Amino acid sequence: MAKLRTLCYSIIFAPSTKNITILASFxxxxxxxxxxxxxxxxxxxxxxxxxxxxxxxxxxxxxxxxxxxxxxxxxxxxxxxxxxxxxxxxxxxxxxxxxxxxxxxxxxxxxxxxxxxxxxxxxxxxxxxxxxxxxxxxxxxxxxxxxxxxxxxxxxxxxxxxxxxxxxxxxxxxxxxxxxxxxxxxxxxxxxxxxxxxxxxxxxxxxxxxxxxxxxxxxxxxxxxxxxxxVDKEQLVNKNIEHFYTLCDNVKEKVPMLLKFLKKQGNQQGIVFCKTRATVRKLAAQLEEKGLLAKPIQGEMFQSERDKVMRMFRSKKTQILVATDVAARGLDIKNLGFVAHYNLPEQIEYYTHRSGRTGRAGRKGLSMCFVVEEELEPMEDIEMELDIVITPVATA
The missing domain is CATH 3.40.50.300 (P-loop containing nucleotide triphosphate hydrolases)
Structure with missing residues (x-):
């Protein structure tokens, strides 16, 4: 029954530039x-x-x-x-x-x-x-x-x-x-x-x-x-961001589903959000083992290590950051193609902050959630609170 909630179609996520309406000159x-x-x-x-x-x-x-x-x-x-x-x-x-x-x-x-x-x-x-x-x-x-x-x-x-x-x-x-x-x-x-x-x-x-x-x-x-x-009182999340989710049969299925999604992003850079530092470390290692250019960003790292990872990301030697909410807050990243939620955030406000990393400066953005059955209700709470629609898709 779980899979019946997932619409079986593939989407090519290629954000395109969108002109910003010129409201006034500086x-x-x-x-x-x-x-x-x-x-x-x-x-x-x-x-x-x-x-x-x-x-x-x-x-x-x-x-x-x-x-x-x-x-x-x-x-x-x-x-x-x-x-x-x-x-x-x-x-x-x-x-x-x-x-x-x-x-x-x-x-x-x-x-x-x-x-x-x-x-x-x-x-x-x-x-x-x-x-x-x-x-x-x-x-x-x-x-x-x-x-x-x-x-x-x-x-x-x-x-x-x-x-x-x-x-x-x-x-x-x-x-x-x-x-x-x-x-x-x-x-x-x-x-x-x-x-x-x-x-x-x-x-x-x-x-x-x-x-x-x-x-x-x-x-x-x-x-x-x-x-x-x-600004945008009724639009709590950037309207240039598209929101999707894919339903996984169990937690273990999240990694292969995430891998399929990431491979579809081509050369675009993105952030994968996790709930804990331990999950960040483990998931980053799993992605690297599969040949992806992924690096962790989490609070236990020395600042010199964080700076090194960010230099690699900005020079495009790293494609994917795997991060906790706190560690990713305030990162100076331009033209981020997507964000992925390996775990849903504990606070609804964090979904706003996570998604806001993409879809900047008038560009299209993409936010993808990977959920299991018991996470559907918390995800619906996010939809209701933020007045957004998170559309079901299959990554395969």
Whole structure:
């Protein structure tokens, strides 16, 4: 009976480029010509919806702000461009901090802000402060003029403990991927950082979802009149992503079914998500044994090992990353062809984050689930909660 739920047809998953509707030019949003020159150089030519709704407001207003939008919709430019234009490059102290859930995402944000300011008339210095790097070296870097600090919450607290960073003149605090920071257990770290920052600061919060913990954080640390922008309110998952599942007779059948699916992807790169680090290690080894270019990304790895895997992936020496949710969060990956769910996520919000790794910048994306009979009900909960349809297919 289980197999009757599976439609027996094959699908060629070949994402194609889709043009983004040009909602406005960056100039009309109040972005300076120097910043626009850098944007064009980085092939960012037309603003996304979150950028259109966010940039003019943040340029003109000094208030708290809440931006709700999916992963991959351009949130870094949405807050980064107005932030750069508000920073005073003649003042050598920290004026803004950007909090990020992972080292990878923090470094990605810092790199983007650096690229944005390439032609900017004022010298604005951004420093990435993350766990996994030598803290003494970071302390030395912070002795130089620095206007923006992009940090993971744990490492920023370490620096506060050592009195190695001064937040007393911070005017802007940006919480990026706020829901994920709370999911990763950074609530106490964030609370402490916000208490160190001046009360008259402006707090900008960006998140893909709005769980109860986020609402509590907003109530506790943000002004009641905080301006809120929501992109695709009724579309919790990127509408450019197609969602499918294949039903396996048992857990052991997942590996051969996954192999068939991966072989159909050709040279496209993707991420396979697992629930535990042990499953990540085992599955990556199984895929490698079958001749696939697969590497694990999980929390027990040294940062140098993670960096090596990511260099291999970006140079296309590795095709598939096998990862846990936490390890994959914030990875700077462009043109990802697909994501596969070897295990369904424990939290529905994670399905949003996982799927959001593909289908970026207007391209088509693909999300494939591998489930057994007892996982059908949790999968239906995902469909109902996120208002999506996960279509049954056969990979053979």
């Amino acid at each position: 100039a009309s949003l109040g972005v300076s010509a120097d910043l626009i020159k850098a944007l064009n150089e980085n092939h960012i030519e037309s603003p996304t919806e979150i950028q259109v709704k966010t940039i003019p407001f943040l340029n003109e207003q000094d208030t708290d702000f809440i931006g709700l939008a999916q992963t991959g919709t351009g949130k870094t430019a949405a807050f980064g461009l107005p932030l750069i234009q508000k920073i005073d490059g003649s003042k050598p102290y920290v004026q803004a901090i950007v909090l990020s859930p992972t080292r990878e995402l923090a470094k990605q944000i810092a790199k983007q802000l650096f690229r944005f300011t390439k032609y900017y008339p004022e010298k604005i210095f951004t420093e990435a402060i993350c766990g996994g790097d030598k803290i003494d070296a970071q302390i030395e870097k912070l002795k130089r003029p620095t206007q923006i600090v992009v940090a993971t919450p744990g490492r920023l607290n370490d620096l506060l403990d050592r009195q190695a960073i001064d937040l007393s003149q911070v005017e802007y605090v940006i919480l990026d991927e706020a829901d994920e920071m709370l999911n990763m257990g950074f609530k106490k770290d964030i609370d402490r950082i916000l208490r160190f920052a001046p009360k008259e600061r402006h707090t900008w919060l960006f998140s893909a979802t709005m769980p109860e913990e986020i609402k509590q954080l907003i109530k506790q640390f943000m002004k009641p009149d905080a301006h809120k922008v929501e």
